Amino acid sequence: MRKLSFINKIIYLVNVVAAILLLFSFALPFLPPKTFSLLSVLNLGVSFLILINLLFFLYWLIKLKRQLFLSCLVLLIGYISFGSLYKFSSSKVIENPNNIRVMNYNVRLFNLYNWIPEKQVESKIVDFIKEEKPEILSIQEYHPHENIDLSFFKYKYEKLSGKKTKYGQAIFSQFPIVNSGSIEFPKTGNNAVFADVVKGADTIRVYNIHLESLHINADVETLKNEDSERLFNRIGATFTMQQFQTELFLKHKEKCSYKMIVCGDFNNTAFSYVYRKIKGDLNDTFREAGSGFGRTYDFKFFPVRIDFIFSDEAFAVNGFKTFNDRYSDHYPIMATLSLDD
Template sequence: MKKLSFINKIIYFINAVFAILLLLSFLLPFTPPKTFSVLSVLSLGVAFLILCNALFFLYWLIKLKKQFILSLVVLFIGYVFFGSLYKFSSSKHIEDPNNFRVMNYNVRLFNLYNWISGDSIENNIVDFIKTESPEILSIQEYHPHENVDLSFFKYKFEKLSGKKTKYGQAIFSQHPIINSGSIEFPDTGNNAIFSDIVKGEDTIRIYNIHLESMRIDANVESLKKEDSERLFNRVGATFKMQQFQTELFLMHKKQCNYKMIICGDFNNTAFSYVYRKIKGNLNDAFKEAGNGFGRTYEFKFFPVRIDFILTDKAFAVNGFKAYNEHYSDHYPIMTTLSLQKD
């Protein structure tokens, strides 16, 4: 430190703060939000903290200063425990005659209130889904829009709430649905639904989860105007609700003996407590076959992945794609699966 200039000492101090915050964030998947709700807010910024530490590492490396070791060690610890934020490998795609595709998409009420400027956004969403032709479609923030026709799916289950505007979750399928239901979350319009789908000789349980929203504006300028203490308290309270909702879901899931696929908008990242609990020993389709950041939510300056498709070990993950179609504040994701032979 003595050999550093005054400016570099300040930079290294900031580097140390970001490194400590990133280290703390590695504890979050193991820390119930009900215990440390304020600390859990850090999970939203893990991607940002990783990118910042990567930049600090490059800065010191270019200057040939040993201070690069700090961020290098922290990033290495994160990689060992959680894997890479960015997947450098190319997307995996394996052809299999038993392949079928599952899509997850938060459609934001099919742009009912014109959040996105442009004509017929709802029709663009339908055309996109029809073109990509998933066999199973899981939708959050679904609304029975008068211009939306998804009748090219043979079967569906939807669970709606709301007085004036009906909204909720829906599952569409090209294969017969023999049983469906909802896991009600108290004091919210969010919930989890499920459908048991018969594909060939197998019955597959599809879950569609929509955990409590943080109601954070994706516009960074709007966030700057909001009182930081109030924001932290609100997000902390939301994370407590997400933990309770996750506990309700896991109790329901425990009673299911079918092969399982879990889709949903968790409103939280892969570094969160709720993600770790829901994932359990399941496969994350993005980690198995995706590439890049796997961004699923529109947030300025850095990528956010809060929508997931998880599968149990009975399925081979033969492909994954995160799309860039901007018809909602979320981006659709789709995985290609096949049932592995016993």
């Protein structure tokens, strides 16, 4: 430290703060938001902290300074605990006659209020789904738009709410749905729905979860003008509500004996408490077969993955893709799974 220039001493102090914050954030998945609501806000910045620490590591490496070991150690701890933020695996699908393509997509009401200044966005979403041909489709913020025709799916279950504008979650399937229902979340328009689909001799439980939204505007100027204390308090309260909603889901899930697929928009990252609890013993299909950052939300500052497809360990994960088609504030994802005899 003594041999560092004044500027490098300042840089190293910032490095120490970033390393401590990142190290602390690794414990957050184990801390319930009800008890640590404000601290859980760090969940949203873990990807950013990883990238910052990586830049510090590269900076000290170029300078040939031993200070590189600080960020190197913290990044190593994160890699051992959570895996790599960036996946280098191949995105090629393993062909299997038993493959099932499962897509998850928050469609943001099919652009009902013209958030994207483009014509016929709703029709482009439908055309995209037709082209990709998922056998199971899980949609959040579904709205029965007059221009929407998803009748190429043979079966569906939807649960809608709202007085003027109907919206909610929906599951579409090419396989028969023999049972379905909704897990109601109090004091919100969000919920979780499920459908039991039959493929061959197997009955598969498909969940579609939409946890409480953060209501954060991705626009830079809007965030600059937001009162930071109010923003932190609101996010903390949202994470507390997400924990309660997760507990309702887990109680319902415990009663199911079928092999299952869990899809959804968790409005939280893979470094969060709710992610860890919902995932449980299931496989995160992105981690099994995805590539890149796996970004699922259109956030301008850094890549954010808040939409997930989990599968029972009985399924082989034969492929995963994150699409770049921007027809919503979320990007669609699709997992290719097989349930071999």
